[in-house]
Amino acid sequence: MSIPEQRSQHLRQLATGIVSRLRHAGHIALFAGGCVRDQLLRTPPHDYDIATDAHPDQVRLLFEKTLPIGAQFGVMLVVEQGNPFQVATFRAERDYVDHRHPKEISFGTPEQDAFRRDFTVNGLFEDPFDGTIFDYVGGRADLEKGIIRCIGNATDRLEEDRLRVMRAIRLAATLDFQIHPNTWEALTGCSSNLNEISAERIREEFNRILLSPRRIQGFDLLDESDVLRTLLPEVEALKGCKQPPEFHPEGDVFTHTRLTLASLRAWAPLHLVLATLFHDIGKPGTAHEDQAGRIRFNTHEKLGAEITLQIMKRLRYANTEIEITQTLIRNHMAFKDVQNMRPSTLKRFLARQNFEDELELHRVDCLSSHGSLSNYEFLIAKRAEFSHAPLVPTALISGKDLLTLDWKPGPQFKMALEVAYNAQLEGLLSSKEEAIAFVLEKFPNP
Template sequence: MTARESATELARRLTAAGHAALFAGGCVRDRLLGHEPKDYDIATSATPAEVLGLFPGSNEVGAHFGVVIVRHGGHSTEIATFRTDGSYKDGRRPEQVTFSTPEEDAARRDFTINALFEDPASCEIIDHTGGLADLKAKRLRTVGRPADRFSEDALRLLRAVRFAARLDFQIETETWSAVRELAPTLGRISIERIRDEFSRILTCPSRARGLDLLTESGLIDVFLPEVRALIGCEQPPQWHPEGDVYVHTRIMLDLLADDAPLPLCLAVLLHDIAKPPTQTVDADGRLRFNGHDALGAEMAREILHRLKYPNAVIDDVVFMVARHMQFMHVQDMRVAKLKRFMAAPTFAGELELHRVDCASSNGFTDNLEFLIAKREEFANEPIVPAPLITGRDLIERGEKPGPHFKAILEDAQTEQLEGRLASREEALDWLEARLDS
């Protein structure tokens, strides 16, 4: 059973019980745009109690807001009672809601393209706000006065950017003016909600346009002001003919695959975040950014902690930012060092970061091609295999645990990675000689 079939059956049972039941919001919008909706929402005249009566055991996640989650046919469908919202004193949630009509329910929604209804039985589209015309014109427009909608929930400012980027829509003039004017009010929203919306923008295929809209609107200054300094931070033209650090970064984002994972997108965004504070000019006029990778890793950690990303995401991003300049030296690395370098869990992401870094600037591909060839060469066995000797072998030979253990075991691993130790017997002979020296 598909998600639509499941939701259609739920709507049929609601209407059979005498209630109105319509598909609502994003599922209607996406289907009209030719995209298969991931899930379906139903708006109904039934109260939450009536919905629970028809579907006992469902999850009443928001009785105050008239929302019930019904599980059916392997899918979860949100069923919400038609409502009118009261005042939004906290800039996020209405103080009270009143169950109402489809027309009034449409009037409380954020954007016209999200205020469309569909009759599940006839597939008729019900449009109370002009959303169909806006869909056809590829235009994002608020329902009613933009200032009213954004003051109700300032997160809608970020949602405007997300929908415009994801759908490749133009933001209607009055709506865009309100986004720019009210951008500072985003600061009233919890950082967790901002982070989640920002992550959706950064992982959509049009993430570069999303970044442009965040920057042009001033929204980026509320939660990631460090990006502003990238604009106008010039780079050596012989290495970066594309322009300043911001231009370089947005081109890299644009070159990523549509389904690039969040840690990679964040690493690309932040890989040169420390170029502005490290920029110096030599006596001959050459621009330099010494140490921007190390400082960038520190800045990335502070930024991502501030945005409350999970530690696993932070660690991966920081590691990728810290190492991104080492790719220029890979052809000079000894085999052992190169294998350790390539064995990092983040290496696939780092390789992609390096690819778009070069493609967006000087176009050099020699290090990329070298690493791809090495990856194929090392593919038949683990890049860093299990060690041939361990600390227990040292203890059995009368050595007391201490800092020298690490040096000995690392040297043994280097010999193994370089191909000079191929068996445990050879490694034990090497160890005996090492301890006797």
Template sequence: MSELQTAAHRIARRLIDDGHTTYFAGGCVRDALLEKTPKDYDLATSATPDEVQALFPKSNAIGAHFGVILVKEAEYFFEIASFRHDGSYTDGRHPDSVTFSTPEEDAQRRDFTVNGLFQDPLSGRIIDYVGGQNDLKTKTLRAIGEPSQRFQEDALRLMRAIRFATVLNFEIEPSTWQAIHDHAELLGQISKERIREEFVRILLAPSRARGFELLTQSGLMHHIIPEVYDLIGCEQPPQWHPEGDVYQHTRIMLDMLKQEPSEALALAVVLHDIGKPATYSYDPAEDRIRFNGHDRVGAEMSESILRRLKCSNQTIEAVQAMVANHMNFMNVQKMRTAKVKRFMARTTFEDEMELHRVDCASSNGLTDNYDFLRLKEEEFAAEPLIPTPLVTGKDLIDLGLTPGPHFKEILASIQTEQLEGRLHDREQALEWTRKSLMPHYS
């Protein structure tokens, strides 16, 4: 038994010993039945919030209004929720009121059958009031009760449905899927932060391409990145993109992406060609489709889209860099050594390499630029790509130059010679500066 599970059992035992019916609830039960290690444990109990706090005086009443108390045991935090029945949901997210009730009624208020299971912590017995065990066996995601009501109560469940179907690789039951279609516009009630959190979790799942497709087909993408719909039917040059339009290209790239991409990389795959519809042109004389400047336009659109989704500045900058630079890979074999080293020294380089790999693998299949850069990594491995500068601004002042914007140009020129392997030490660099640069800046 893991430390997390042991801590959860200690909390449950304390509630049970005090006379309260207490079960493990929701995701931890689902994951255990799927033979996955639960990442956290939620508990449901007949104890009221006041009774829970009396047993755990250092607890945090984070959601006492909804019957939820946060308890810390060892180094772990656990949500303890009183069995309840929810009132109406006028804000489309939270119940206006709750009434403490029974396990049977509590199960009925939950979102999906596979999340509506309870487990007795002492005996391990599964308590199933909603048919969740059968849906786990058939790999079916089904809303509890009337699907439309579940989604109208809490519109974030629309995103959660796609996430669970993606992460668990379950099929969405037809009436639940129809309700997602019918109520997709409700997602507009949810904050962009919560939408982004669910979207990113979908993109980081191994079946991310399927999740991307479900979001698009359901209409939910209209409230995430509506620009994705412009990719559908946006034709590409067949000689370079036999896989089809920009949407299909993007979906295939997501499917080919390595198992555990960074958030920025997953978003960059979605957005790398987002500028193509806006830059589409057809040259009848050459019978050729072009997307001139789509990398630049795409980088600008990416910033706007990610700010709309309330992404961090760090994520936005990384994605922008990847989108802006993804076409530069075609030029790497023609670059001077110094430029190749600077290209490889950027913080986003490894993610860009993966972006380039799946970009090519999903279209023309060419790997020559990727292979070239991997060989360069081996060639340059003996020393830092960008070594310590041989000359500083102080050195330039000591040479008699007046500080100014031109210092940046001078230092960059010296660094280029160093990266090219023509300057090896400070004295050599200073001498080269005196002879080659000072006449132009004195």
């Protein structure tokens, strides 16, 4: 059993204990939503939600550690062995006032609770003791057919919480399902209103799409639904931005960007996925033709990093995430000259803090354009060649050593240390004595 499977099994045991305690107190309690869906798809759930007829105050009295994350809506958090479980009272909802929160709720039955949920595949309940599935909305049939369908009137469901537009896309992509035509029609009709949702909620759903191993399917749905046009007009602007065909036979910058996303390894970290999405976002603003008529994008990596800052600030990303994403974009053109670098320069290049992510971005950038991986393969070989020793070792000599030779601090002082260290990196020096002799030879009159 894999580690995710073991953790899921442990969480199920804890969640079953919560259901058991609620039932012993005379309440109805069932597993609800995504955990039921995932189990029917034979995917280990990463969390378990519980639905019950117990009211929040009753839940609070039954469990030692609780947190009222939405008690006014009937939602409590129960903590067992450090693991949080959402316990929600069966409820019906009416009249959403801000495209997220219902104006009126009333506690109700499992069936009423199912009909206020978003998609049929999320509207299922399970008895954890005998495995009985309670399906009031046709969710099991849609699971078998691979369909994402809104419960009831699709436009009403999506208008209640417009983030459901992105959630439908994420579910379709991650589960490899199709979005039902009625839901798709309603979804595309709501896409232009997504900017009314808080940036933080949009960012979190967007991240979940980007971090899915099937991120390219999610990206395509974001594009086809016009969600991309609404949320990221800077990416939409890549469409029709021509590139020199001798280097980019794949087509315009948007096509290239899509291919780079498709080429990324499945479990790429978020900052790398974002850098891949935005790496050429500066091209429309720098595109021009030189005297020979060739299309060029001089310093597009610099402008791209600036545009990325604006986008990520707009979506409320953390500064650390922004900085590393900008760094990858700013450096993505540095690979073109690696085979001409001196060993000392190359070692410093290989030792850069974000080199592994920069190398992966370079790989997918090449695969999605001219197709040549010569620089990538060169760097892999050089890294193996240099692996017997630290890439940037401690310098053999320091300023203190030069002071003992009666050197006085100044421009030549710093230059001598730099030249000696470069020689050390290139394998010309291996001891302090050799380094001092080297400096005295190169700088006889300090």
